[in-house]
Amino acid sequence: MDNLTHSLVGAVLGQAGLKKKTGLAMPALIIGANLPDVDAACFFWLEGTEHLGFRRGITHGPPALVILPLILAALLWGFDRWQEKRGKRPEGRRPVHFGWLYGLSFIGALSHPLFDWLNVYGIRFFEPFSSQWFYGDTLFIIDVWLWAMLIVSVWWSLRAEKKGGNWTKPAWVGIAAALAYIAMNWAITQYVDILAKSNEPYGSQVIVSPVPVYFWERERIIQMYDGEWISNEWNGADFDYGFKHSQAVQCVIPDLSDDRLLNSQLDAFLFWSRAPFAERAEDGSVILRDARFYDPRARDRFSIALPDVKCEELTAE
Template sequence: MDNLTHSLVGALLGQAGLKRRTGLAMPALIFGANLPDIDAGCVVYGIESLAMRRGLTHGPIAWVLLPLLLAGFLWWFDRWQATRRTRPEDRLPVHFGWLYLLAFVGCLSHPALDWMNSYGIRLLEPFSSRWFYGDTLFIIDVWIWAAMIFAFVFSRRIEKRGTGNWRRPALLGLVAVLGYINFNMVVTATARAQTPQAEAIASPVPLAFWARDMIIEVDGPIYRGKAKQRWTLGQGLSDDYTLLTDQPACIHPLQLPMFAHDDAEVRAFLFWSRAPYVEREDRDGRMVDVLKDARFDGRFEVEVDVPAEAEECYFE
């Protein structure tokens, strides 16, 4: 999920009452909820970063070590402010144990949310490189934003006025988001059950949480290609599907390592990709094969240099 969603989860956990456990509790929760995304720096490696993201920093070892580092920094920061006489007088006493526990809770919320979308996460890295997919939420969900922002703002206003239970709106906001997530799980499970293809991927649709784009495979004369078929709650699966490529290449993604075994970008892409397909495109008068993933409509792609004499039709 996006970092605003992760931050709001940490903030609501704090407003639900956890921020009263120790000084600097809110930074521990909010920063902790974003800690696993320290691997975002690997984007400097371009396409190869697809194989680096959502792995080691999202796995069990990171769940333990990253909160420990954050708690240590916050504890040191409190002591540093005290020695400089800049520590706020209204800050609660800082307890390292609570800092670590809150950072740990925030950190755990991150992979739990990342698992919800179709991008995937390697939950067991470094013990296993298997990808896990929840297919439940789009990576940016404005309905979750709206619910959590409203709950947080309402909670803070009540707290400042001192006129009621300021924890309740935050708790209700978290319960509402959990209910929304569970509803979306049911939507995804129903869409899968009503799609004939067992290998179909249920891809959440932006804004339309009641719909799923079912990624399926369709056969052509000499190729197998990817297509999307819309499923909607209450209406079921549409009769038509949309091909993701106008000019499918004769090369199947499983053949690519034979031709591009020394290409680090292709290896990384295939390791990350869940629904790879190859499209033949005319680029500046030159026909090239482009490796894409059906989940993202070509937003990630790698040009594959396949020698003309090596091309074979995999499905002939």
């Protein structure tokens, strides 16, 4: 999910009562909920599509979820000591307990891969022990309705706290609402998955992908038996039979053992891709894309060009 969602998850956990455990609890929860995304720094040293195969891996796996919160807890504890020595430690801050700082940093960090799993991009839960990708297919990567629930509950909780009321209750209401919303979206995905597999056209693989804003709708992405990928949308009642990917001239995926294709960009793309397909470029060469992220307005972000490979068009079986 996006970093605003992760931050709000950390904030609502703090307002549910966890921030009473130690001083600097809220920074531990909020920063901790974003910690695994330190892998975004890979953009400084990786080029092209290489980042696709690196993200949501090593920094989201078990070793990182133990080590990164420990580093964060140490930094926060050191910051508290530094402020105290300079005489700038806020009087209202609770005593800082290193054990609780680590525990809350860990809780925040643990929430991150769980929420990342909810969309179609995927996550490698067990890296470096296993590089298997897992997909929840439940929420779009940016969910404005989840934002609204979490923002309102955190605001409501802070307002009640300021007035001296029961400030943990609004946070718990927000957590319950968010969990119910996630469960409802998971159920919608499962229902559409059953419909997608029982309605024509039939294919060898079906992916049910959430769409932005309209949480009750889904995109059905189907791999046909000849290798072609097509997609259409379920609007909450019926499938729209205008197929998106059939508008592109798709090609046979080239022989990847060809020495011309051995490069880190291609390896990273194929390692990450869940629904790879080859499309004909204007010059007749091949562009590899992923059907989950096929968007004519932003095609280059999730694609790799193979200029030395000529498109061999798919033929219906």
